[in-house]
Amino acid sequence: MPIEPERLAKLTMELRRGVLILAALSALQQEHYGYSLRKQLASFGLEIDEGTLYPLLRRLENQGLLTSNWREEEGRRRRFYQISEDGQEALAKMNCEWNNLNKAMSILKENTL
């Protein structure tokens, strides 16, 4: 009997969640508004729906890792996000952890089936 799709989705989501934070901070070294960030992440293969991205951006801003400001562009008011100084520090740390995890997973794969 195959494993239920919801259970599988939950496991892969757990894997994605941390990476999405890293990806968002990384991409926001350049300024983006929500939709342009989503488009950029999607162009790299990281699809993220609005219901996940916007709460994540709010959370990262509340934690002081992002700053945002409203501005009019192309005749529309948009909220632009960019990484803060604290965010840069967090990003550096997360990049370092990411590299360690990658190394570990490569070694693990060589040593398991």
Add this chain to the structure above:
Amino acid sequence: MPIEPERLAKLTMELRRGVLILAALSALQQEHYGYSLRKQLASFGLEIDEGTLYPLLRRLENQGLLTSNWREEEGRRRRFYQISEDGQEALAKMNCEWNNLNKAMSILKENTL
């Protein structure tokens, strides 16, 4: 003012959490008891304390992704864990997601600062 260490630790932990599930399932393609699994993961650079590993193993077993049995070895009763058929299916899916995330992060790094 530098970002507080607890906040940084929480972010890196979020990144690690999903990877630890993937790593545990992957390593448990071979049978292990708790301590031998911890030692193996640590040898790959994935340090994980008992207070994190044991609840994770219980959770994965409750979800049907692992099986376990008590056995005496070297004069001590030990609980041995191994991946189940459902676990193999979940592992395949998570490996696939992991590869996608890796590709995405590589492209992202090439395209951001």
